[in-house]
Amino acid sequence: MNYQVLGKPRDRVDGRLKVTGSALYAGDRHPENLAYGYLVTSCVAKGSIRSMDTSKAEQGPGVVAVYTPFRPLKLYAPLSREEGGGPGDEQPPLQDRGIRFYGQIIGLVVANSFEQARDAAALIRTEYDPAKPVLTWDEGLPHAFAPKSIEEEGSTATVLAPGVTHIDDVIRQAPVSIEVTYREPMNHHNPMEPHATTAIWDGDRLEIYEATQGIISHRRTVASVLGVDEDRVHLLCPFVGGGFGCKGSMWMHSPVTAAAARDLKRPVKTVLTREQMFTLVGHRPALIQQVALAATPDGALQAVKHEVQSTVATSKVFIEAAAHRTSRFLYKSPNIQVSQKLVPLDVGPPTFMRAPGVAPGMFALECAMDELAVKLNLDPVELRMRNYAEIFPGKNVPWSSKNLAECYRIGAEKFGWSQRRSEPGVRLEGEWLAGVGMASALYPAHRGGASAKVRLLADGTAEVSSATQDLGTGTWTVLAMVGAEYLGLPVDRVRPALGDSMFPPAPVSGGSQTVASVGTAVRKAAESAIQKLIRLAVSNAKSPMHGLAPETVSYDAGYLAADNRRVAFADVLNAVDRGAVEAVESIDPLSHDGRYAYHSFGAQYCEVKVNRYTAEVRVQRVTTVMDIGQVVNLKTARSQVMGGVVFGIGLALLEQSLLETGSGRFANANMSEYLVATNADVPYIDVAFVEKPDLVFSPVGARGVGEIGISGIPAAVANAVYNATGKRVREFPITPEKLLLGESGSPRISVI
Amino acid sequence: MRPFRFTAVTSLDQLGPPGPQTSFIAGGTTVVDLMKLEVMTPDELVAIDQLPLRGIREDAGGLRLGALETMSAVAAHPAVAGGYQVISESLLQSASAQLRNMATIGGNLLQRTRCSYFRDVHSACNKRVPGSGCPAITGENRMLAILGTSASCIATNPSDLAVALVVLDAQLRLRGTGGGVRTVPLRDFYLEPGDRPDRENVLQPGELITEVLVPRPAAGTKTGYVKVRDRASYEFALTSAAVVLNMDGDRVRKAEVAVGGVGTKPWLLPQVGAALNGRALDRTNLEAAASLAANGAKRYPDNGFKVELIQRTVVRAFSRLGGLV
Structure with a gap:
């Protein structure tokens, strides 16, 4: 694909407003x-x-x-x-x-x-x-219930090989298996x-x-x-x-x-x-997840079983679909079962938080895969490649585009994965133990119904508008870039407009869907505006192209061309005395006709150090390779992935909302005690993309980038902590006491 | 925030006898915060930031820090960074750059606990409302104390600087409302909560910290501060250790350690220093000495790990200073 604008790095068109404090937010109005x-x-x-x-x-x-x-x-x-x-x-x-x-x-x-x-x-x-009130797992579990459906399947979704009647039989009889439980607390978005x-x-x-x-x-x-x-x-x-969902x-x-x-x-x-x-704008539910994996001695998965319990509010149901969005399809396995129950508590409403379902689900699945790799004495990347899914298990359809194997390979090369020492707890660097870990990343691709308006103006500029919103992700710039790409204009001649309900409607900026949805509508509106321009040019008596057959007129880079004539669209509009020609176009939501599955994938590698005396974990470097289809703005896409990584570091090491069991108050409802990563917690993050436009999914080839960056990092960090210390911590956040005091049978981190 | 009178003074002579609800304000990083939460509801604020209580000087006796010097200024001063590293290190690992630019040395020593029950006016708290109870003892207490606690209060003293100054045996110069001046060792300044956790130190009403005097460590002494926390910056200590080490060849001539994050006040551990004095600084001796660090500790549901963590923190701090890692 030979794009002029898409895929290149571009400064934010609203950057100057933001850094000068001129961008007015909702609370800035007087x-x-x-x-x-x-x-x-x-x-x-x-x-x-x-x-x-x-x-x-x-x-x-x-x-x-x-x-x-x-x-x-x-x-x-x-x-x-x-x-x-x-x-x-x-x-x-x-x-x-x-x-x-x-x-x-x-x-x-x-x-x-x-x-x-x-x-x-x-x-x-x-x-x-x-x-x-009911405020603890113990109090809530007797009231647990299964929702009617999750991700368009049953609350328990099962794929079994012919002749198998129950997945537990496979797990019990498998040569190698693990069964582990992972826990994590509620989290808050805190934009x-x-x-x-x-x-x-x-x-x-x-x-x-x-x-x-x-x-x-x-x-x-x-x-x-x-x-x-x-x-x-x-x-x-x-x-x-x-926003992050809240x-x-x-x-x-x-x-x-x-x-x-x-x-x-x-x-x-x-x-x-x-x-x-x-309390008023949502949180990510707390989860208890049990994962059982069964494999042959050479690492071919025979069964993947993932059971989720997640909290909800008594006043509001929200499904943090941790297994249905991950273990259901990430690996090829003849037997797969995912299930979920909801545990109601008397808390404020839960809601989506960046990579809902996926971030916690991948913590459980990708840590379990690491544990299985250790048990099999296999490289964790190799174990994943041996179970690589080419088709969506049970539905037997291919992905619209999937390049996960390339992500593993490129990431391993960039990170230097081959230097890894598989024996844990052996890399001592001063007062720190060092280790590396990896995990897959994924996020479903969404494309909602959206509309946009494109106007070509008599001054030679263009306007692109849609009632979408920019969460800080870079949508202002994306509108301009997509408009510029399909109008063949320099980006600085395209004025984006959004954030106003008067503009053509657009979907919620959630599920990483804005670029694919609104971008597609912008492309369609741009092409439509060009067609209107051509019709105007050939039909208006004052036009220099009057009388030509429309199919003989082409548009390129702001000019209409026919025979040997080339006329700028501004000249056409001025000749016919029009201020603008415009088009509004809508696109329908992506229809799931059952021919394809739609996901982005990636691979994330990290190195951590753990203090050998006091067990603080610090992330040292991260390499992340993402297959998100066509990148629109390389600069802000990279920022999105970096932001996701930072979120993932917080999830793994820092963030926990402390629900007081007596009162129902969150005891750390402030930025002093609800810990998010500071700059000092964030190392260099190497971000790369496998740029393969997914034109099956969207006419702009993009699948979205807002959430996938968080998805693998928590497990990669936890796996690196294991590699550094020999200690598995199966409860987030990984704080010093969990490394020092661990569960029985698990070695304590030792002062070497 | 409740309505209050605001006055500013420029000389110590202008300080009159305080009312029962008068509070001083210097950098304001604690007082304003707590007034917004209505944890503190003074009816009068006296701004002291223009008083002539500045200056960082070193003479033969040691270091003299004006109480109104900021955390940043003290941390960066060559005399402090050169000869009193434990002070610089404790300050630079405190708060954020912005807060350090505002907060003063005197105010730092008087900052209030971060216990979340103290800071929530809808919760009971014996420190804030004497006799109302202490939900922290059975509640969220991961960050709270294991040393010096009582049935009334387990709140941690949050100051890093105080831990460093306690190990150095600093003295505070205090000025009373009548102009009388006295000197109090910092080691005697803070009070354990007992059954009166609302009383945190020996300051009399209207009394002001004017200066901090730090004796000069003996020649050849090394000092340092290790702070353990979940994130790498901008967080109060889970545990911390301020250590002083003077070696005589490969033997310890004098070791001292005070710890933070674990006590209701900055906690000096004379038994740990004593166990090292005269011995070789090796892992065995360090671990033996550090095993005394949590003597008398009481564990609460979420913070029992601090008993082990503080011992490890002490080992780490001496190991670093002694070049064992």
Whole structure:
């Protein structure tokens, strides 16, 4: 494929705005007469509110209004997902006195300044009739249930070889097998930008600034909760300071704020505090995963069995599909079984978090593969190659494009995998033990329905617009680049526009789908705009190409050409006295007709050091090779993979949300104690791509890059820790005490 | 945050007797934080950052640090970095560059615990509201103390600098509201919680730390600070060790160690130093001495590992200083 623009590194078109602080986020809006909302949240996890004394708060300086279940704002239940709503909260706040989780919205204080609202909120005295919440695995497991379906299969999905009646028989009889359990705690997304809503009513029209990953779905959902026509809601979201999934849904601070603004007839802005972001906007569930692998002595897998238990909220089901999205298909095995049960707890709603299902599932599967490789005395890469799946097991269809073997090979070469010492705990470097590990990476490819507009302007520039959003990933630049590619123009002559619900609709930026979805719509709109230009050029009497047969006119690099004539599109438009020619085009979601499976794959290698005295783990270097189809912007794609790696380091070594078993409060709901990687925790990350456009999947050849970067790193880190120390830690995060005090039968890290 | 009066002083003479709810503010990195959480609700803040309490000087007796010097300035000062490495190392492994540029030495020594129950006004906490209870003892206590704890409180003193200054036997110059001045060894400055965890040190109402005096280590002494934490930067210690080592050939002439992250106050371990004095600095002797580090420790559900980790931290710190690794 010979692209002019795609696949090259390109600075962000919005980079200057961002580094100069000129990019205005949802919380940066200061309309005239703005009032500030501050959410009041529950301090018990279950029960009901007996009373709320708001008298002192109401008398606080600058306080405009105090809303509670006793003085509510009317809100309706949101549209369901089937009706086109978002997957956020299902119950609007302030409509009843019930408490379903700690940190639930029970009030909104509105004042003339943020500080006045916050300080008044602290004066509200709430009395509860508490009930005993369910907050631990032990309490929740008796209530575990299997959902009806997961990833379009049963909650238990099984592939068995002819003659096999139960996978356990295979595991029991296999020459080599392992059965291991992996655990991980809840995680929180913690984007740098907190969720924020600024709501401005003009009569019955609402203008609302949001921090969201889905402009169109957010608008529809907030309208349904407010009980207004979505056509009267204008949602703006030009910039998002990170989402990672927690801005993929409409959460209830948004309609509460808009309803207060409607009630008060003045603009209201609410920005969530960091602590509120731990209970109101989702988290990744905690998981217990059991993996059993059975193999022949030469490493051919005979059975892959992966059982998942994941937490959900009693008030909201969310399936962290850890096995169905990984072990179901990654390896060729005659017998495969994946299953999942959900364990309800009285916590805030869980939701997607970067690489949902995949990141935890790959931790379990790829650590188990490493354990099997050790047991077989096989190189972990070789074990994976011996079980390489050319077709999707059980469905027996090929992938639209799969180059995982190349990823393993290139990654191994770049990393120097052949230098690895397979015996663990033998590389001593000063006061550190060193080791290496690897894992596969994968993420499903998604392509949703999307639309875009392309305008060719009389000044020789072009505009590309879509109601998509840029989470910080680089979508602004991608729009410009895809537009430039298919219009044959330099990127700086293409103006992108997004973040506004007035533009043609686009899907949620989740599931790594934006480039493939919106990019495809942009390509189609660009081609359509060119056709309209040609028709105009041959049909308008003032056009220098008037009268030519349209099929004799071609378009290339901003010019129309026919015979020996070459006319710039700007000259055509000026000749016919038109400001622009434009086209809006939509694409349907990718139809899964059963002929192909669609996934991106990759290989991730890392080296860690573990302090031989005190067992801190530090990642030393990472090599990652990704097969994501066509890369659009090499620079931001690389950044996406690096960001995923950083996320993966956090998942493996640092991040854990501490749910207090008594109260249901998250004890570390702040950035001091919820540890994300600092710069000092992140080594050099070598990022490479196998650039093979996947034109079966999308006309731009791209499959998406937002999430795959995290998928293999947690297991690669854990496997490297084993290689460094000889100690398997099967519970994330891998903190010093788990290496020092380990399970019985597992060697302690020794002071050498 | 509750309403408060704000006054600023430029000379010590302007300091009058404080009200019962008066708080000093210097760099503000603790006070402002806790006022926003309403953990501290002073009705008056007296800004002392313009007082003439600056200066980093070294003379024959040792180092004199003005209480208002910032963490960054002290860490970078050639006299400190050259002769008192344990101070520089402890400071540079604390907080972030931005915080170190604001936070003062005096304020660092008075920073409050990071115990998450202390910082959440909806939780009980004997330190914040005496008599209300201590949920930390049965709650999330991975980061909390194993030494000096009581049935009322197991909160850790979070300061890295204090650990370094305790091992160096620093003295604090304190000025009372009447202008009276006294000197208190840092080793006697902090109080264990007992049944009054709200009392954290021996400061009298209105009394101010004006200066920190650090005796000069004997010639040939090496000092260093090892901090163990989950992430590589910007986190409080799981465990830490500040060590002083003076060798006589291959034998230890004098060893001292104080530890952090494990105590309700910076914890001096005289028994560990004593066990090394006069002995060869080798792994056997180090491990034997370090095995005394957690004497008297009480384990709580999530932090029992610190009993072993602190011994390992001590071994690591002396091994580094003694060139064993």
